[in-house]
Amino acid sequence: xxxxxxIFYNQKKKDLTIIGAAIIDILAGPITPDxxxxxxxxxxxxxxxxxxxxxxxxxxxxKFGKNVELISKVGLDDAGERVLDFMERLGMPTDSIVxxxxxxxxxxxxxxxxxxxxxxxxxxxxxLRRLSLQDIETYLDGAADLVSFAGMFVSPQLDIPAxxxxxxxxxxxxxxxxxxxxxxxxxxxxxxxxKGLLPYIDYIFPNEAEISLLTGQTDPAVNARLLVQAGVxxxxxxxxxxxxLICTADETLSIPAYPTETxxxxxxxxxxxxxxxxxxxxxxxxxxxxxxxxxAAASCAVExxxxxxxxxxxxxxxxxxxxxxx
Numbered sequence: 001x002x003x004x005x006x007i008f009y010n011q012k013k014k015d016l017t018i019i020g021a022a023i024i025d026i027l028a029g030p031i032t033p034d035x036x037x038x039x040x041x042x043x044x045x046x047x048x049x050x051x052x053x054x055x056x057x058x059x060x061x062x063k064f065g066k067n068v069e070l071i072s073k074v075g076l077d078d079a080g081e082r083v084l085d086f087m088e089r090l091g092m093p094t095d096s097i098v099x100x101x102x103x104x105x106x107x108x109x110x111x112x113x114x115x116x117x118x119x120x121x122x123x124x125x126x127x128l129r130r131l132s133l134q135d136i137e138t139y140l141d142g143a144a145d146l147v148s149f150a151g152m153f154v155s156p157q158l159d160i161p162a163x164x165x166x167x168x169x170x171x172x173x174x175x176x177x178x179x180x181x182x183x184x185x186x187x188x189x190x191x192x193x194x195k196g197l198l199p200y201i202d203y204i205f206p207n208e209a210e211i212s213l214l215t216g217q218t219d220p221a222v223n224a225r226l227l228v229q230a231g232v233x234x235x236x237x238x239x240x241x242x243x244x245l246i247c248t249a250d251e252t253l254s255i256p257a258y259p260t261e262t263x264x265x266x267x268x269x270x271x272x273x274x275x276x277x278x279x280x281x282x283x284x285x286x287x288x289x290x291x292x293x294x295x296a297a298a299s300c301a302v303e304x305x306x307x308x309x310x311x312x313x314x315x316x317x318x319x320x321x322x323x324x325x326x
Contacts, residue, residue, distance in 0.1 A: 014144035015066040015282055019136055020054025020151035021128045022072040022083050022097070023105065027305055029112030029265065049306040050086050051108060052128065053150035053181060056271035056307045060297065062090040064279045064314045071139045073098040073131045079105035098135045103127055116263035116302060132157040133166055140169050145176050146282055150271065152182035160193060167200035179203040181274045185213050191230055199231030205274045207238040220245050221252060236277060236291065238270050246291050255291035258299035258320055268307025273298040276317060296320040
């Protein structure tokens with residue numbers, strides 16, 4: 001049955017290819033710092049979920065009805081099987097997932113506080129940090145016309161030279177669009193260190209803290225312009241409760257966040273924002289509409305514990321987008 005599903009899927013046109021991590025999250029919360037004094041604490045929720053920047057993006061896009069290819073890596077273990085099963089339940093093929101014997105599929109312990117903010121406990125030897133250029137290259141020739149690399153600075157094996165090679169390969173196909181999401185630079189990387197790869201990027205989605213580490217500046221508008229000046233076609237800075245800022249060579253747009261009274265868990269909110277932006281982009285929407293829909297998607301994500309559990313389909317994000325931004 002699995003092989004038949006993959007053959008059927010591969011006969012369909014891929015809407016998007018997502019590259020990056022696919023892991024398991026174990027969430028607990030809300031917690032307070034007292035747990036480290038008392039040794040135990042009752043919480044409202046303890047849940048096994050799925051995570052990783054790329055899997056989050058791909059899962060949301062699949063729920064939105066897109067035909068999504070995920071390029072990632074898991075171990076030959078129970079956790080890896082769970083990830084593959086989750087993908088299959090969402091209708092995604094698994095033939096572009098590298099399965100490595102002897103590698104532990106990463107499981108993150110996510111501690112969520114009373115404000116929905118979270119802390120992560122991670123295993124540096126797990127699959128989250130082991131995705132390499134060699135794992136990805138095999139699948140790049142057949143990738144979709146819209147490609148998202150969801151994990152800049154996540155895997156040490158995808159260093160700056162590896163990313164530059166990957167981005168150049170992706171962009172060799174005429175008309176292909178490359179979007180990049182990121183996390184915090186871990187080795188003191190600065191914007192000037194990325195000058196060889198930034199011109200390949202059509203859309204980049206840093207949050208305020210991530211881009212500040214690269215530039216040394218704190219103003220998101222300044223940082224967005226610096227990215228564009230360095231070669232990125234469009235910089236989209238995620239500003240949490242303040243929405244987002246979109247900058248190109250010709251315009252700068254400030255998009256407010258969709259108002260929400262409940263913030264249960266911010267895990268995956270940035271990934272859901274990126275997925276919302278990519279969905280709108282794939283639908284041919286203008287930049288401003290892409291930013292607004294992305295904010296609507298992110299607002300759904302934070303209302304429920306878990307990276308993607310807050311979004312079950314296109315219906316609610318689209319309703320919020322249509323109702324708030326008429």
